[in-house]
Amino acid sequence: MEVGVRFLPDIDAFCRARIGKPRGKSFELSSLGVFDLNGKKEVEAVVDDSHGHGDVNGNGNETVNENENGRASGKKENWSLGRMIFSQSSHAPCSPITLSVVTGGDGACVLGFTWQEGVVFQDMMDQLMDIVSKQVVEVSLDLKE
Secondary structure, X not given: OOOOHHHOOOHHHHHHHOOOOOOOOOEEEEEEEEOOOOOOOEEEEEEEOOOOEEXXXXXXXXXXXXXXXXXXXXXXXXXXXXXXXXXXXOOXXXXXXXXXEEEOOOOOEEEEEEEOEOOEOHHHHHHHHHHHHHHHHHHHHHHHO
């Protein structure tokens, strides 16, 4: 069941009304894929010292923050991307189990499991996480051969 948030005046009431009712899906799998900096190990970033954050630019175009005088502010640094984690909550009106997947700049594929307590038992999730982890490792080893 797909429902746009703008059509729900009370999302909390909508979700609570779905508790205990049949669901269309038992699990959801979302993947952000492999995060790549266009084959680069590092990208140049301009760090805006006034706000403590910066703009990352991996496409070869320079991005610069400007101060009130229209001049570039901040300093240039090289940033690299390592391990990433992607996680989202399970969805009360839909699937009680969610698997979120992403592969970061270090090449590690990270699986993030979330589930609804009281709907899915902990021992079932422990077994599911163990089985899926073992299967992912087995498939990756088969691909290397």
